[in-house]
Amino acid sequence: MVKKFKNKxxxxxxxRLPIFSVLREALVDxxxxxxxxxxxxxxxxxxxxxxxxxxxxxxxxxxxxxHVDLAFDSVEHIMRDVNYGWLIRYIHSVGASMFxxxxxxxxxRGLYYGSYKSPREVLWWLGIIIFLLMIATAFLGYTLxxxxxxxxxxxxxxxxxxxxxxxxxxxxxxxLGGFSIDNPTLNRFYSFHYLLPFIIVGVVYLHIIxxxxxxxNNPTGIDLTLKKEKIPFHPxxxxxxxxxxxxxxxxxxxxxxFLPNSLGHPDNYIPADxxxxxxxxxxxxxxxxxxxxxxxxxFKLLGVLAMLGSILILFVLPWxxxxxxxxxxxxxxxxxxxxxxxxxxxxxxxxxxxxxxxHYLIISRxxxxxxxxxxxxxxxxxxxxxxxxxxxxxxxxxxxxxKNINK
Amino acid sequence: xxxKFFFIIFSFFFLITNLFAEExxxxxxxxxxxxxxxxxYDNSTLQRGLQIYQEVxxxxxxxxxxxxxxxxxxxxxxxxxxxxxxxFEILDGPNELGEMFMRSGEPxxxxxxxxxxxxxxxxxxGGIYPPDLSLLTKALKNGPDYIYSLLTSYEETPPxxxxxxxxxxxxxxxxxxxxxxxxxxxxxxxxxxxxxxxNLHQLSYDIVNxxxxxxxxxxxxxxxxxxxxxxxxxxxTLLLYVTMKEIWLRxxx
Numbered sequence: 046m047v048k049k050f051k052n053k054x055x056x057x058x059x060x061r062l063p064i065f066s067v068l069r070e071a072l073v074d075x076x077x078x079x080x081x082x083x084x085x086x087x088x089x090x091x092x093x094x095x096x097x098x099x100x101x102x103x104x105x106x107x108x109x110x111x112h113v114d115l116a117f118d119s120v121e122h123i124m125r126d127v128n129y130g131w132l133i134r135y136i137h138s139v140g141a142s143m144f145x146x147x148x149x150x151x152x153x154r155g156l157y158y159g160s161y162k163s164p165r166e167v168l169w170w171l172g173i174i175i176f177l178l179m180i181a182t183a184f185l186g187y188t189l190x191x192x193x194x195x196x197x198x199x200x201x202x203x204x205x206x207x208x209x210x211x212x213x214x215x216x217x218x219x220x221l222g223g224f225s226i227d228n229p230t231l232n233r234f235y236s237f238h239y240l241l242p243f244i245i246v247g248v249v250y251l252h253i254i255x256x257x258x259x260x261x262n263n264p265t266g267i268d269l270t271l272k273k274e275k276i277p278f279h280p281x282x283x284x285x286x287x288x289x290x291x292x293x294x295x296x297x298x299x300x301x302x303f304l305p306n307s308l309g310h311p312d313n314y315i316p317a318d319x320x321x322x323x324x325x326x327x328x329x330x331x332x333x334x335x336x337x338x339x340x341x342x343x344f345k346l347l348g349v350l351a352m353l354g355s356i357l358i359l360f361v362l363p364w365x366x367x368x369x370x371x372x373x374x375x376x377x378x379x380x381x382x383x384x385x386x387x388x389x390x391x392x393x394x395x396x397x398x399x400x401x402x403x404h405y406l407i408i409s410r411x412x413x414x415x416x417x418x419x420x421x422x423x424x425x426x427x428x429x430x431x432x433x434x435x436x437x438x439x440x441x442x443x444x445x446x447x448k449n450i451n452k
Numbered sequence: 453x454x455x456k457f458f459f460i461i462f463s464f465f466f467l468i469t470n471l472f473a474e475e476x477x478x479x480x481x482x483x484x485x486x487x488x489x490x491x492x493y494d495n496s497t498l499q500r501g502l503q504i505y506q507e508v509x510x511x512x513x514x515x516x517x518x519x520x521x522x523x524x525x526x527x528x529x530x531x532x533x534x535x536x537x538x539x540f541e542i543l544d545g546p547n548e549l550g551e552m553f554m555r556s557g558e559p560x561x562x563x564x565x566x567x568x569x570x571x572x573x574x575x576x577x578g579g580i581y582p583p584d585l586s587l588l589t590k591a592l593k594n595g596p597d598y599i600y601s602l603l604t605s606y607e608e609t610p611p612x613x614x615x616x617x618x619x620x621x622x623x624x625x626x627x628x629x630x631x632x633x634x635x636x637x638x639x640x641x642x643x644x645x646x647x648x649x650x651n652l653h654q655l656s657y658d659i660v661n662x663x664x665x666x667x668x669x670x671x672x673x674x675x676x677x678x679x680x681x682x683x684x685x686x687x688x689t690l691l692l693y694v695t696m697k698e699i700w701l702r703x704x705x
Contacts, residue, residue, distance in 0.1 A: 131670040284692065284700075287692050299682065
């Protein structure tokens with residue numbers, strides 16, 4: 046079954062260390078559903094973004110100084126004195142936003158096409174773990190420039206640990222390395238910000254192993270049994286992924302070159318000052334929905350639990366969704382609820398950017414309740430009562446209606 | 453049906469956004485030459501801006517992230533920059549005897565702040581320190597328009613129902629409509645070297661241009677590189693698209 050390499054040196058090495066055959070299996074021969082649409086580009090996009098982030102971060106780390114008195118200045122040194130430092134830093138800071146944008150779409154794709162259902166539960170879990178690690182990494186990275194928002198975001202988030210009963214305050218001191226945010230905090234945040242991306246790489250590796258074991262889901266959501274339903278990854282999906290990279294890099298480039306600060310907060314260009322609290326502290330846009338959930342609940346501990354729960358609930362999603370049909374294409378009612386869920390999530394993000402008072406607070410509470418209702422009530426019940434559309438036996442039956450291929 | 457639903461929801465969404473929108477005074481938006489895809493700084497306005505900073509702002513505000521050599525961007529020659537830098541006294545050291553000493557500035561030095569540190573500035577201004585201006589336009593929302601509006605909107609007599617604390621000034625654009633900084637510029641506060649009419653609009657316009665350049669000296673380079681990169685990426689992506697279509701034809705036949 047294992048194809049031999051024609052090149053003798055390659056064959057000799059591969060016989061002793063099969064890296065080339067593993068790579069060939071993953072990137073060349075891997076049988077992939079032939080009907081994947083553009084939403085399936087976002088996995089490879091997330092991968093390339095991770096690489097861009099690690100490479101640009103590596104260069105930044107050569108110039109950055111993790112010290113409370115020097116961090117802000119060293120970032121400005123990168124912006125002004127390092128050759129193309131502004132480009133590297135903007136790629137890294139805009140890249141964080143792009144990474145989240147892509148991963149949110151990647152997750153939404155999974156939700157829409159039921160990619161979390163058996164046998165892809167572990168694949169789904171690994172994805173959530175990557176998302177959690179990304180959240181941690183992004184938060185730690187945001188504190189490093191030591192601007193006002195960096196400092197106060199770190200204050201707000203580390204303060205959440207104090208909600209833990211009995212030992213909360215001790216844990217905060219332990220996490221900060223002191224009684225308040227100071228140099229030890231910045232040092233350890235930098236250390237972890239450097240470490241976590243490599244752990245993400247590890248989990249991504251597992252994510253891909255699991256993917257190759259169970260195979261990609263596809264827009265019909267059915268299991269593919271026919272041989273001709275699959276095509277080799279190369280050249281069909283390599284070229285499609287490269288085209289995706291091209292489109293993505295254009296959007297990425299527009300932000301890096303023309304709107305580099307539009308996704309950030311102006312306050313972070315003011316050096317951190319522990320004595321001056323910004324008027325209102327908001328996280329980066331990609332955390333806003335979860336920030337809204339945190340603040341929707343008046344009790345700190347419950348708020349923290351709700352915020353954590355809003356992500357952790359995804360772990361049990363494969364069992365909360367009781368419907369056997371995977372894809373939304375054949376679930377007319379769930380499809381509507383899916384879009385309402387997305388809309389609700391965007392509204393959460395919007396209220397997350399507002400001061401939690403009056404109407405905003407009410408909206409954030411309604412949306413928080415709906416967020417959990419979607420998973421805990423709507424999905425289980427829908428699986429029992431929804432009348433799904435007839436599911437095709439193979440992908441060609443479904444594709445024929447749309448496009449006249451494979452006559 | 454779902455489209456209608458979203459239409460209704462979104463209209464509602466925009467309605468409440470507008471309903472809750474805080475009453476905010478609108479900014480006096482200017483046509484900045486550095487805005488937009490082809491944005492460029494105008495050297496004559498930057499040079500006038502430097503003159504204003506030099507003769508007015510630098511009495512209280514530092515710009516410590518700016519180096520004299522960067523003034524080359526404004527169209528000055530190396531000799532001019534060297535001479536300009538030499539007019540400043542810079543604290544350096546320690547020397548072999550362990551003593552700090554003063555020397556004249558070099559092009560590689562940063563602009564000299566009027567105060568040794570924040571604390572000294574605070575002491576001089578009753579607890580409020582004049583911020584360093586190096587990053588100001590980036591550190592404020594709509595920085596350039598905001599600073600322009602602020603500089604042109606001091607009012608000598610506040611509205612009758614407004615109680616002004618002594619030593620503060622009325623300015624509708626600042627937080628709480630009061631500001632500790634006295635009106636820094638007004639018609640003919642300085643005489644421009646190039647003879648331009650120094651009215652309040654011109655002064656504010658020039659200084660904001662200068663501050664914007666100081667905050668983003670890489671802007672021109674960034675935008676012109678961006679255009680090239682995007683042009684290249686667009687061509688590449690088109691080629692990739694055509695290639696993709698070609699390759700996929702193999703199985704779609």
